[in-house]
Amino acid sequence: MNKMFKKIFGWECSSFDIYQQSYYKFGGSVNTHPKILQYLLDKKICEIDFYHYKEKDIIQGCFFEINNKIGINLWRTYPITSDEIILPVNVDKKVFLPGRSNKISSAHSNHFYNTIFTKFRPKKKFICLAKDDFSKKSHKNRRNEFNKFIKEGGVVKNVNELQPEQLANIYALLFKKRFQDNVKCYNKEILIDFFTYFKDMIFGYVLFIDGSLPCAYDFILKAESDKWIYFDVPNGGVDPDYSHLSVGSILMWLNINEADKLCNDKNKKRLFSIGLYDPKWDYKTRWCNKVPVGKTIFM
Template sequence: MNPDVLEYFLQEKNICVEFFHYEKNGEIIASYFLIDGREVGLNVAQDFPVTFDEVLIPMDKQAKFVLPDSTNKLSVGNRANVKNATFTLFRKKQVCWVKESFSAKNDKARRNEFNKFIKSGGEVKSYDELSPQELAEIYINLFKLRFADSVRCYEAENLICILTKFRHMLFGNVLYMHGKPCAYDLMLKSESDGAVYFDVPNGGLDKNYLHLSIGSILMWLNIKSAKELCQSLNKKMTISIGVYEPQWEYKKRWATVSHVGKVIC
């Protein structure tokens, strides 16, 4: 639903878009769009790192209305707004939103892991220290080290395109060990008046350093950076770390798992 992303694909791809809004007392309090007259939200996730795990429709927090178009990907963030949606009946797909706070024990464990990582030759760089080409290369290399051939990676050209065009939406850190990248989660952010939404399409890591908990360290650092940004802006933080599956049990350490909704028309 991000307008910058939609505008880019409108210009570059042959898609038909219809826009709708909900108006009350002359004020627009919610809006959304349909692609090719049927799909709510922009589905380009097969080729570009723009996730389609859920659709978060921009709307006033107090708005309540019937959504006239069907989707089975309605975000839990719209649960209180859309009257004709179910989040329990025959719902299987779940997404993970990062918790607002963690225990002191958890924070201490992450700090200890981080200190051990640094003492072992680790280093942290912010995304803004690296060019889109460098970030794309890091992403592809670490993605393949993590998944081998079990999951298809994005094409370098498409990654560089997104990382260049939406540089203002990039966020997060890259971990290095002895001067070489060892962990990177591609992270995008989108700001509204009262909130900042962060999304993690995916990432990769070098399994040679799993004993140093590089995945946990990276997640902890990225969440910490996101919290600091939101506090400085006095805005609510929302971080999605994608779909939950039983083999990704580790996500429950960081996130609350919720079903996506189905709109019944």
């Protein structure tokens, strides 16, 4: 989409600084967080074009493009998902979004004139967003699983207790145990660099058995703005030898509860993504609601 076309719809070339200010004011997702973009720029991984829309000299929204497409598509090399894109825009305005994407969050369902979310859209995608609450029975079951895990020698540690290299090693170990050779894990050096750079955004717990043996870890990044805190789970791993202790379920329960506590303490909305929905990953529906992502049209 050329710059002249963008200008016709009121969008101007912008800067990282303007984008960053808009993000913290209007909110966004993890994959649109300024620090994620700063990482890509610092490492010279790609070029990023920024745009903003304003009325009466007041910025009302921003977006960015990489290779003429909205969002980041580097998940094969870096643990950055692009399953759902939330852009920093004023929710009280409705504008034309002059860019290409098929992963626009349903949070934008009334913000852009040219996005569709209908069930008639071919190859419709769904994102899994954690439910706002769970039944008393679910909480009771998770508590029972947790107590059994502790009695069997289980230990829970906050990620803040571990160094980036430790977390990277744990992630790689459990990822490979979970997926074997069916899914390629990220390069170890990239993981260590990523965990170091984003230490302040890493969130959640790691489960250990027999004191020091890691058995479950979901890599979670959190992105905070004035509007909400967005939690994103690019992927994780579990040791199948301990599936009888329901370590995956215990970990998810602990992480969602901790996210709720943080958001309640800060009086902010909680958004918690567990990635794309696929029938073969139907276990996600225990924790999540299926929410469609949209596509820009007339591009």
